[in-house]
Amino acid sequence: MRLVTFEKLVDLQKSPDKIRNICILAHVDHGKTTLADSLVASNGIISQRLAGKLRYMDSRKDEQERGITMKSSSIALYHHRDPDDFLVNLIDSPGHVDFSTEVTTAVRLCDGAVVVVDVVEGVCAQTIVALRHAWEEDIKPILVLNKLDRIILELKFTPLDAYIHLTQILERVNAVMAELLVTDIGKGFNIPSRKSRSRGTSTSTSISEDTIITEHNIKDWSTGLDDVDDSQLYFAPEHGNVVFACALDGWGFRISDFAKIFSKKLGFNETVLNATLWGNYYINTKLKRIMKGAQEKAKKPLFVQLVLENIWAMYEAVAVRKDKEMVLKIVNNLNLQIHPRELKPTDPKLVLYAIMIKWLPLSTALLDTICEKLPSPLELTDKKVERLMFSHARKFAALPKRSQELKEFFLNCNSSDDAPVIIFVSKMVAVESKSLPENRPKILSYEEIAARREQAKQRLAEKNAKQLEERSESNGDTSPNYCLTSENKDDNDNNVVNETISEDADVFIAFARVYSGTVKKGCKLYILGPRYDPVDGGTKFKDAEVDPKHTLKDLPLGQHVTVSEIKSLYQLMGRELEMLQEVPAGNICGIGGLDDHILKTATISSTLSCPSFTDLNLISVPILRVAIEPVRTSDMARLVNGMKLLNQADPCVQTLVQESGEHVLVTAGEVHLQRCIDDLRERFAKVEVTVSKPIVPFRETIIDPPKMDMVNELVENHPSSGGHDAKKYSQEHESELIVQATSNKKCTIKLRAKPLPNRVTELLENSINLITVLKESENTKIDILSESILKDIVDLKENLRGEFQKEGWDEETVNQIWSFGPKRCGPNLLINKVPGYNCRGVWPRTTTSENSNQYSATLDAFYSNFVNGFQLATLAGPLCEEPMSGVAFIVEDWLMDSEATDDSMNHPFGPFSGQLMSCVRDACRKSFQTQAQRLKVAMYSCSIQVNGEVLGKLYAVLGKRCGRILHGDLQEGSANFEVTALLPVIESFDFANEVRQQTSGLALPQLVFCGWEVLEIDPFWQPTTEEEYLHFGEKADTENRARKYMNAVRKRKGLRVEEKTVEFAEKQRTLTRNK
């Protein structure tokens, strides 16, 4: 039974200082959902007995079956912390890397985060990602060190070993925080001085050995800090931002909880205990004083003596020795009110749970920490508001004045009636319409039931009277009776059909947070798409001009705003929804009825001056593509509709239709793919589908001619050539310079291809966001761009210049960059070295003056055609029509006849612009082919924790799949190895399953896309030298991996493949004859 009424929660929504919007973040399986269970149980939503087992926030069937969370879901909880009541909106997020986009959608709506770390596994890949995410979104974290029971029962550590282990984990978490801080130094954040940095395990205090600790001393010690805020950056038990917990057994505590207990028992000052319970302090029993230097004097630290030993004793008595008398003694000692019935069960876990939840209740410790340490919506910082609302590319000051004024409402979390409504929707959640509160069967009061009964009786009496009348008229004919029943039946049937249709249908609820104003049911608001811009939006539309009938589907091009009525508002309560009439600023809520207006994210506002929120900071890139087809072709329409719904419901999915007509689904990984297919089959499309083999993208590149051949011999005869292909081409083309003319022969271009230095390609790949901003702001003036963007541009230019210089390229190359490609933001460059042509280039300019030079002006007229040719070439390379990467095309000359564009000349070959485009594209492709061509494969970085016993098997699986092990270190204090490896995406299918089978389920790999790697094999390679013949045989039947990949892509795309299908035709014939 719920301990708090819903009305109470609604009441609390009106006091933003009492609200905490927080999410739980961690690596997969570190216990987030179990932790959430404890908090949910504290509100009576689930019973205490089921807490930890039910995993209430995992509401999907597949989440329960697989035991992993797949979507983030929110619940509103009540907490009382003297003297105040608090409302905690808690979002549980998934830890599996495939669902990291769900984490992004959660983090965006929160002000604080609970970062959970499993104390046995320690800091894992996703823990670092979670901490970084919290840092980047500027939300404050607290730390929960979970699964302490595993240290006791599994690792069987002594309390002292456990303490050392915990300090090490804390060090590692703080090291991650320090790293984040250091990386931000360059970005101009306020970095506190090093001196002031105090770590959780800090022993560098100014207290001399043997100093007696008093309250006065403690104060001195903390005032020594230069900057108080800095200490909040790190996790330190003495600062109250670390909770030690065991979510499964329902207990958890902070240092302060024990300080309270022992200050009474031992008569120490609570503040002193609070500051010394963690760290290098011990009790001198003779002097009855707390002293420093436990480690040096081989004394037990206070934490071990007062905290861990007590917990160890409890586990020892209950779970290990099962000593009932001892248990009773401890319970009495601790003065706990426990019913003897609760100590009876034979399962020690149940007894443990019953005792621990009374002694150290996890929910109280955690909710207290949340309410005390994490900020309320009122504490939004100026910086965060600007970052949320105004894209990085622009200066805040460049926005219209009315937009700038909104910031104040934001900062004050103003929910008054005259405050503009500003809401951000971070994702659309699909729910079954039958689970909506308005469709739930209503619980009737006694009077209502009685009234209904009366009405029914009356209706029946009327019907009977009518029947009697008719029967007497028709002289005993029974047909009316029949008719009536059949009519009734029909009616019921219809109802059933209608009901099943409406019950089955999914509706979308917008997962949102109100930042300003109060949103009320029935009010009309603007829905601003992610690309909405208040600069032109505010002037383009007057309020009346936004057509209220428009939805996403029929929105005119370039318009990103619609109007909609807010039909329903919900409080998200885990698996359930509760109806709300209004939601004031500072709250997380669900909004219904916006299916037709929002695709994935949106900003909702009552004013058109509101800019749309910055895009979500996505961590994972969807990389795994499959083509989907219905089993029966007649189901195509349902599938298309289903894919549309899936696209809306999942923030990390992309659905597209390829030119070949295939319907393609792009997902983050195998687990994610499986969930999407299940959703399509069972929920959105409800049709059987066939799923193609995964389509993995490749990149095409060129490299400097290799110095070694395939048997690691120096290439002597052809120092400048790569493989077979390069040799062939360099013989045909004496120079690498490609000269290409347009079809009308009036324009000639000369260009050459050159591999970009690796660091340059990397820089370009990493700066894709910045380059996209550059692309978008090509026509805007430099003074509109924000300082941070301008600084980033200058940095990028400087870095590129440095890298080019290191590799011996011309220093001026950076200024000669004409375009990036493909899509004008990729990692290939078009470089202008045309004598006398001063082209516009990619960098923002202070002036927008036209080219004064006549020649340049002529060329400028065809500037965009030239660039488009380059874009086409880089979008689909000659190997297998995959995009290029890391190639520079240097244009050495561009000659145009004055009458080149003359209409009469154009005619036979089509418009000149088209001719120029194809000419550039062909020239780029040809020049690419003169070089040593290579494929680039997508790589996963794979981190696995595995027991030493099955390490060999894991290495075997990795080896078979062409994986490369980067390191495999033994984890301190356990028999587990932490293996990091690189694995080609194309070889990764079913990898997780195979690893699980080979290691008897002991290893769970986490695969994250980590970039592209050149495959050092020439796809056209054939043995040429004697050694190569010897090694590979004449036919080189050892499979050429590069060729295999290339041919597979070519086959899939319907391109020509050079392959022998029948090799030994004669032998095969002989065999059949002999039969």
Ligand SMILES: Nc1nc2c(ncn2[C@@H]2O[C@H](COP(=O)(O)OP(=O)(O)OP(=O)(O)O)[C@@H](O)[C@H]2O)c(=O)[nH]1
């Ligand atoms: N021994 C022990 N096991 C725990 C504890 N907390 C959670 N577990 C177990 O750890 C496993 C994973 O727990 P979950 O709560 O599902 O983990 P999660 O972090 O929500 O996992 P994802 O959402 O998939 O990332 C379950 O089998 C839990 O029973 C704990 O304190 N001690």
Ligand SMILES: [Mg+2]
């Ligand atoms: Mg979970």
